[in-house]
Amino acid sequence: MTAYKKADFPVAKIRRFLEPGPIVLVSSAWRGRTNVMTMGWHTVMEFEPSMVGCCIFSDYTSGLIKRSKQCVINIPTVDMAGVVVGIGNSTGAEVDKFAKFELTAVRGAKVDAPLIGECYANFECRVIDASLVRKYHFFVLEVVKAHVAKAPKYPRTIHYRGDGVFMVSGRHVNLRRKFKPENL
Amino acid sequence: MTAYKKADFPVAKIRRFLEPGPIVLVSSAWRGRTNVMTMGWHTVMEFEPSMVGCCIFSDYTSGLIKRSKQCVINIPTVDMAGVVVGIGNSTGAEVDKFAKFELTAVRGAKVDAPLIGECYANFECRVIDASLVRKYHFFVLEVVKAHVAKAPKYPRTIHYRGDGVFMVSGRHVNLRRKFKPENL
Numbered sequence: 001m002t003a004y005k006k007a008d009f010p011v012a013k014i015r016r017f018l019e020p021g022p023i024v025l026v027s028s029a030w031r032g033r034t035n036v037m038t039m040g041w042h043t044v045m046e047f048e049p050s051m052v053g054c055c056i057f058s059d060y061t062s063g064l065i066k067r068s069k070q071c072v073i074n075i076p077t078v079d080m081a082g083v084v085v086g087i088g089n090s091t092g093a094e095v096d097k098f099a100k101f102e103l104t105a106v107r108g109a110k111v112d113a114p115l116i117g118e119c120y121a122n123f124e125c126r127v128i129d130a131s132l133v134r135k136y137h138f139f140v141l142e143v144v145k146a147h148v149a150k151a152p153k154y155p156r157t158i159h160y161r162g163d164g165v166f167m168v169s170g171r172h173v174n175l176r177r178k179f180k181p182e183n184l
Numbered sequence: 185m186t187a188y189k190k191a192d193f194p195v196a197k198i199r200r201f202l203e204p205g206p207i208v209l210v211s212s213a214w215r216g217r218t219n220v221m222t223m224g225w226h227t228v229m230e231f232e233p234s235m236v237g238c239c240i241f242s243d244y245t246s247g248l249i250k251r252s253k254q255c256v257i258n259i260p261t262v263d264m265a266g267v268v269v270g271i272g273n274s275t276g277a278e279v280d281k282f283a284k285f286e287l288t289a290v291r292g293a294k295v296d297a298p299l300i301g302e303c304y305a306n307f308e309c310r311v312i313d314a315s316l317v318r319k320y321h322f323f324v325l326e327v328v329k330a331h332v333a334k335a336p337k338y339p340r341t342i343h344y345r346g347d348g349v350f351m352v353s354g355r356h357v358n359l360r361r362k363f364k365p366e367n368l
Contacts, residue, residue, distance in 0.1 A: 004257070013346070014347045019345065020345060020351050021204050021206070031253060040199075040203045041203065041227045042198065043226055045320055046239075051320070053227060053322065055230075076358075082362060086362070089363065097254070107268045129319075129320075131315070131316070136235070140320065159204035159205060160204065161201075161203065162368070163200075163368055164359050164361070165356055165357070167338070167353050167355075170351060170352045170353055170356060172345075172349055172350065172351055172352070173349070175269050175350065176347060176348025177348070178266060178270070178348070180273045184348055
């Protein structure tokens with residue numbers, strides 16, 4: 001796995017990495033217990049405050065997040081695909097996934113949940129609306145701090161299609177000249 | 185633009201196309217007025233019933249959807265990238281986008297909003313929860329009917345990063361053998 005050197009990144013611009021739809025790893029912590037889960041069901045909701053909505057069905061992670069009202073969204077790259085699957089296969093109620101998958105737990109600046117050092121980006125989040133959690137397992141999060149690798153400019157992410165198949169992010173097309181400036 | 189031949193597709197399996205995070209086109213209709221908008225802020229929420237959550241900031245589309253309680257999520261492919269940008273640049277309050285962009289309006293089976301014939305897939309949706317619309321512009325939709333191109337198996341979709349840059353979906357990796365069967 002790659003060890004990325006990271007820098008602070010403006011939270012209002014993280015849509016750049018989340019809107020394309022990568023599988024992410026959600027880390028959480030509560031009273032000394034930590035966990036990591038894979039998540040593909042998330043959406044950007046606002047630039048400023050920086051908001052993300054996501055569905056978390058894992059009872060264990062959901063419990064830690066409900067109690068701590070915090071979590072970290074980590075973006076793994078394609079070199080971590082095997083680890084991503086492994087994390088999805090196991091439950092934090094039984095194993096310490098940081099130890100099992102040799103992940104580096106990095107201390108956050110604003111939340112107690114650990115950042116995953118091997119991921120391309122880490123977004124520290126606080127729960128700001130839990131009104132749809134009971135009905136749909138849907139959390140509304142505010143990203144309060146973002147750490148992003150200094151290079152490459154765009155990560156090679158994996159995007160889940162179900163049935164064990166991942167799409168790997170491909171080439172980029174810049175259509176900036178076709179946009180109305182106010183819509184960029 | 186490609187004209188796709190489509191077949192009915194199980195609504196419980198549409199995550200295959202939405203979870204990877206493509207830009208989609210949302211078509212809507214109310215009392216003879218129709219519109220199309222681009223949307224990148226969406227998430228799968230459930231398999232069965234098939235649910236999708238999305239943020240719709242466009243006043244015009246939002247009004248049509250609130251009144252009709254329906255819309256269609258259409259998945260464009262990379263050959264439509266210029267059209268996708270053009271749709272984002274204009275407002276349905278002033279122009280008929282189906283006419284302007286030469287899109288084929290196909291009649292749906294369960295909703296009145298038109299399907300876009302040139303898109304790879306069309307998901308007919310009904311609004312099932314509007315409780316977060318006022319606060320976050322967030323609609324919860326149920327996909328009640330899905331139409332998907334018979335080929336190719338996976339579409340070449342575009343994924344927006346902001347600043348006029350799209351990521352084009354890349355190669356596929358099948359890690360099925362690594363998954364616990366119950367997690368596939």
